[in-house]
Amino acid sequence: MGGQITERLCGRALSEADVEAIRREIRLADPANRAEIARRVCRTLGWSNARGEPKLMSARVGLLRLHRAGLIELPAATKGNGNARPLKQVAKVWPEERALGGSVEQLTGLRLSEQHRSST
Numbered sequence: 838m839g840g841q842i843t844e845r846l847c848g849r850a851l852s853e854a855d856v857e858a859i860r861r862e863i864r865l866a867d868p869a870n871r872a873e874i875a876r877r878v879c880r881t882l883g884w885s886n887a888r889g890e891p892k893l894m895s896a897r898v899g900l901l902r903l904h905r906a907g908l909i910e911l912p913a914a915t916k917g918n919g920n921a922r923p924l925k926q927v928a929k930v931w932p933e934e935r936a937l938g939g940s941v942e943q944l945t946g947l948r949l950s951e952q953h954r955s956s957t
Contacts, residue, residue, distance in 0.1 A: 846884070846899035855882060859900070859909055869912050871897060 845851060862877040863869075872893075878884070878900065879891035886892055904911040929951075937944060 846896070846903075848895075856903070856908055858882060859903070863909060863911065870915055871900070871911055874911065875900060 846855075858881050859878050862881055863874055866873045866877055875893050875896040876891060879893060879896050884892045884896055900909065900911060903909045
């Protein structure tokens with residue numbers, strides 16, 4: 838690979854030296870999980886927002902892109918959706934059906950609204 842890589846992460850071009858630094862942080866991460874790797878990479882490469890906070894989500898997305906492109910090797914994901922909770926299914930509650938009389942022009946003030954009921 839040359840000096841610049843076509844990928845951009847956290848708003849900046851990525852160099853070969855950056856990729857090597859990311860690989861080093863992957864090897865040194867303890868615990869060796871994607872969240873810790875993102876924290877280390879943000880700190881090492883100075884990826885932070887205007888408030889000085891690490892760009893963790895952008896880093897995680899970028900690291901996954903690099904992994905899928907075969908440039909780095911990330912450990913397997915430990916949680917399916919990132920928060921270890923099952924996806925919550927919300928049941929739709931429809932109002933009771935009623936026959937309406939008259940014409941459409943006579944139905945004034947008619948409103949439709951969605952109601953949610955927790956399935957737990």
